[in-house]
Amino acid sequence: MNMAKNYDAIIIGGGHNGLTAAAYLAKAGRKVIVLEQRHVLGGAAVTEEIFPGFKYTVYSYVISLLPPRIIRDLELPKHGLHLMPLEGAFTPMEDGNYIASYADEDDTLDEIRRHSRRDADIFPLYSNLMYDLARAVRPILTMVPPDLRRPGMDGLRTFRDLGKHVQTLGKEKFHWLTKIMTMSAYDFLREWFETDVLIATQASIGIVGTMLGPKSPGTAYVLLHYFLGELDGALSSWGWQRGGTGGVSEAIASAARSYGAEIRCNAPVVQVIVQNGQAVGVALENGDEIYGKTVVSACDPKVTLRKLVDEKDLPSELVEAIDNFKYRGSSGKVNLALDGLPDFPALKDKALMRGMQEICPSIDYLEQAYDDAKYDSFSKRPFMGCIIPSTVDPTMAPPGKHVMSIFVQYASYNMPAHGDRDQQRDAFGNAVIDTLAEFAPNIKDLILHKQVLTPWDIEQELGITEGNISHGELMLDQLFFMRPTPGWAKYRTPIRNYYQCGSGTHPGGGIMGTPGRLAAMEIIKDGT
Amino acid sequence: MKLTPFHPRTSELCDLYNWSIWSGWLLVDMYAPDHTQEYFAIRTACAVFDISMIPKYHIHGPDALRLLNRIVTQDVSRCAVGRVLYTPWCDDEGKIIDDGILAHLDERSFRLTTGDPMLYWLEDNAVRLDVSIDDVTESLATLALQGPFSRDLLKQLSGADVENLAYFDITKTELAGIPVEISRTGYTGDLGYEIWVQPQHALHLWDVLFEAGEAYQILPFGDFALEMTRIEAGLLLTDVDFNSSMKVVHEFQKSSPLELGLGWAVKLDKEFFVGQEALKQEKARGPAWATVGLEVDLNSLETIFAEFDMPLYLPPEAWSEAVPIYSHGIQIGKATSGTWSPILKKSIAIARVKPQYAKPGTVVDMEVTIDAQRKQAKATVVKLPFYDPPRKKSMGTN
Numbered sequence: 001m002n003m004a005k006n007y008d009a010i011i012i013g014g015g016h017n018g019l020t021a022a023a024y025l026a027k028a029g030r031k032v033i034v035l036e037q038r039h040v041l042g043g044a045a046v047t048e049e050i051f052p053g054f055k056y057t058v059y060s061y062v063i064s065l066l067p068p069r070i071i072r073d074l075e076l077p078k079h080g081l082h083l084m085p086l087e088g089a090f091t092p093m094e095d096g097n098y099i100a101s102y103a104d105e106d107d108t109l110d111e112i113r114r115h116s117r118r119d120a121d122i123f124p125l126y127s128n129l130m131y132d133l134a135r136a137v138r139p140i141l142t143m144v145p146p147d148l149r150r151p152g153m154d155g156l157r158t159f160r161d162l163g164k165h166v167q168t169l170g171k172e173k174f175h176w177l178t179k180i181m182t183m184s185a186y187d188f189l190r191e192w193f194e195t196d197v198l199i200a201t202q203a204s205i206g207i208v209g210t211m212l213g214p215k216s217p218g219t220a221y222v223l224l225h226y227f228l229g230e231l232d233g234a235l236s237s238w239g240w241q242r243g244g245t246g247g248v249s250e251a252i253a254s255a256a257r258s259y260g261a262e263i264r265c266n267a268p269v270v271q272v273i274v275q276n277g278q279a280v281g282v283a284l285e286n287g288d289e290i291y292g293k294t295v296v297s298a299c300d301p302k303v304t305l306r307k308l309v310d311e312k313d314l315p316s317e318l319v320e321a322i323d324n325f326k327y328r329g330s331s332g333k334v335n336l337a338l339d340g341l342p343d344f345p346a347l348k349d350k351a352l353m354r355g356m357q358e359i360c361p362s363i364d365y366l367e368q369a370y371d372d373a374k375y376d377s378f379s380k381r382p383f384m385g386c387i388i389p390s391t392v393d394p395t396m397a398p399p400g401k402h403v404m405s406i407f408v409q410y411a412s413y414n415m416p417a418h419g420d421r422d423q424q425r426d427a428f429g430n431a432v433i434d435t436l437a438e439f440a441p442n443i444k445d446l447i448l449h450k451q452v453l454t455p456w457d458i459e460q461e462l463g464i465t466e467g468n469i470s471h472g473e474l475m476l477d478q479l480f481f482m483r484p485t486p487g488w489a490k491y492r493t494p495i496r497n498y499y500q501c502g503s504g505t506h507p508g509g510g511i512m513g514t515p516g517r518l519a520a521m522e523i524i525k526d527g528t
Numbered sequence: 529m530k531l532t533p534f535h536p537r538t539s540e541l542c543d544l545y546n547w548s549i550w551s552g553w554l555l556v557d558m559y560a561p562d563h564t565q566e567y568f569a570i571r572t573a574c575a576v577f578d579i580s581m582i583p584k585y586h587i588h589g590p591d592a593l594r595l596l597n598r599i600v601t602q603d604v605s606r607c608a609v610g611r612v613l614y615t616p617w618c619d620d621e622g623k624i625i626d627d628g629i630l631a632h633l634d635e636r637s638f639r640l641t642t643g644d645p646m647l648y649w650l651e652d653n654a655v656r657l658d659v660s661i662d663d664v665t666e667s668l669a670t671l672a673l674q675g676p677f678s679r680d681l682l683k684q685l686s687g688a689d690v691e692n693l694a695y696f697d698i699t700k701t702e703l704a705g706i707p708v709e710i711s712r713t714g715y716t717g718d719l720g721y722e723i724w725v726q727p728q729h730a731l732h733l734w735d736v737l738f739e740a741g742e743a744y745q746i747l748p749f750g751d752f753a754l755e756m757t758r759i760e761a762g763l764l765l766t767d768v769d770f771n772s773s774m775k776v777v778h779e780f781q782k783s784s785p786l787e788l789g790l791g792w793a794v795k796l797d798k799e800f801f802v803g804q805e806a807l808k809q810e811k812a813r814g815p816a817w818a819t820v821g822l823e824v825d826l827n828s829l830e831t832i833f834a835e836f837d838m839p840l841y842l843p844p845e846a847w848s849e850a851v852p853i854y855s856h857g858i859q860i861g862k863a864t865s866g867t868w869s870p871i872l873k874k875s876i877a878i879a880r881v882k883p884q885y886a887k888p889g890t891v892v893d894m895e896v897t898i899d900a901q902r903k904q905a906k907a908t909v910v911k912l913p914f915y916d917p918p919r920k921k922s923m924g925t926n
Binding site for chain 1: 561677
């Protein structure tokens, strides 16, 4: 059966990147269809009412990297984007003390001063440096990565622009840039601060989404990566969406539809149809075939290049490179429906319950959490980032009740020592709750419902390889012109008219949309 | 300096001492830690503003309606008991003196809120009328409860009376046993209410609201957050977006309601009112100015910042010092107040321009200064309000 070439672009995967690509392509006049395997759009940026009356931001839960450019281009506020700043963070320590950060920098400095006058004095210099380094590196986020072997005029221009930005840094900051690209978060931060818990809270940013400890080289760059985000022009700030992160995906989907895109849920794609080295359509699980001029995969690189197409259509070095691409999902997620607010006895300023509660009391605690997990297991006492969206957004839970969203690290994809998958999940979930109860003793009495997701569960639900929500580790060797692999970082593939636009492409994970946008731009440029 | 009946509560919460003086009253600018959270409480949950300092006049007696219809530009006879009306009022030349909210309480009884104290003007116009005018500013405390969950909260405390309250209705009821009047009004452009209470019950009312409001993430909010929301709502502010003709000396400083986009609230065909003749003439020849919304083109602003090697910076506070608006290098008006709108992700301003530039979609240039250097960013004329969620007027959703 060979149906007419109905569509200009068929997009596989209705996550936020697939939807962003769809919106840009539809806005440019292309006839677009998005095919999502699940019943709900958003991929890892999704809100679901798993327990009646309580909305879980099931996977990713905070927003920082969504560029103002995409918000403006797609007029997302008109389509329901409602981003609020997530302000303040609180880290309880094992001795009953704590450290906090506030929206107001002076308040933060006062708080650091309580631990170390020296660290409080130097903190503004550190913030300035990170701001400046982020500013120097930021243009990369909006660039199509050049191909090192055949850069062409565009690529040379990219290198020139990049060099120009980096040169504005000056000698001393350039040295810091080289350090941050290579060092561990711990070593980098130790050159600045003496307060262990302050180093721990900063270093925890550097391990997010990696299977590395704070003392592993490469983690300093990840720290910088998360400084690249901004909210309303305020750099490195975090936000949350009214009604949960699914609202961001819904807004992008609504924008895409307004430009004429067709979006279909419950439509899993099993294969990209390739004829004479050229993608011509997709085959769905139900046997339907849909034909179009281009096929764009928003799935991770392994799904895009190893599952959806035949090995014979790809060069063997690419097959090898994708097989070696590091996923190593290292984070799990626990979502709780709560009967009331958890009580952290260390917390004096209860307004901080509206911010983030971080369980990372010391560097040794973080490194130990990594040690536990690196031999295919989970941390007995994990690093956790908790938010309670219902403290600012009453739509998340019934009046007086709360939802708590807990990002947990580390949990390996395989944890054979803990029994079968169900037993692994239970053991992991118990470790999370037991650890949280050390710092918020009433938590166990408040739990009305608990959803526990290990990396394996995330893979089962979303189809992301090894459950890495960034579609592959955010390590330097897998970024920019090496994401997903050198030579194939410009959203194209060896198969003509077959493109990739997921978080496994530059600039990577987080609710950012840039891979989707840049891929759409390249498709438009190719005139396909 | 005067303190409102809620001061014991507001002063406890305003622990960073962010106060200012408004008409001799102490007013909270923001509570700790910052006003963006207060802003989002208004747009996401519910939030409370102490508005007790606003001048209030109880106008009652057989000629109350006649007096009011003589003064204000709206047709008060169309305002039924239990309804509220927004109205400006003018001098003989049809220039705006002030604006406010008029509530029809009983057959012969109204309450007017004003921006400036207005007793002289009310009494001056009441000669030979059988009407009493009482200044109730200090004998009536007022809280504005605004936000998508304000109805859920009030419903819990008072039941059906509030649930059935339509936009610009007012009713007498009880909140947790406290006698109050509740009007579905506000200055934020959101679903919201104003609660009018005897001062002796003020603190009890505050406590009841905040206790029940905890389940709806209630926050108190100050003037900084209010300013952002009222600009989004396209609502004008006296002394900022226009001047009272009574307080300025020069003719050019005065405005007519027609120039301010308030023509809908000027009923030229009703019985005599102050300024009627002048406004009729103005309408016939066409107003000299038009009031519009402006959306700053952020891409153009970003380019200007790039000249300074700076990323786009958008201060989170509203501004209210007028800036010039140009078209092809010639000044055609001024923006009188503006703000970054966190919910619209737009930089917006209320502006007065020559009528030929008032058509939505018209592109103009707005002055911006960076490091005291004058630049011009592109801006597009839009209709006011900028933000108008359906819940503001609807009976159902939040």
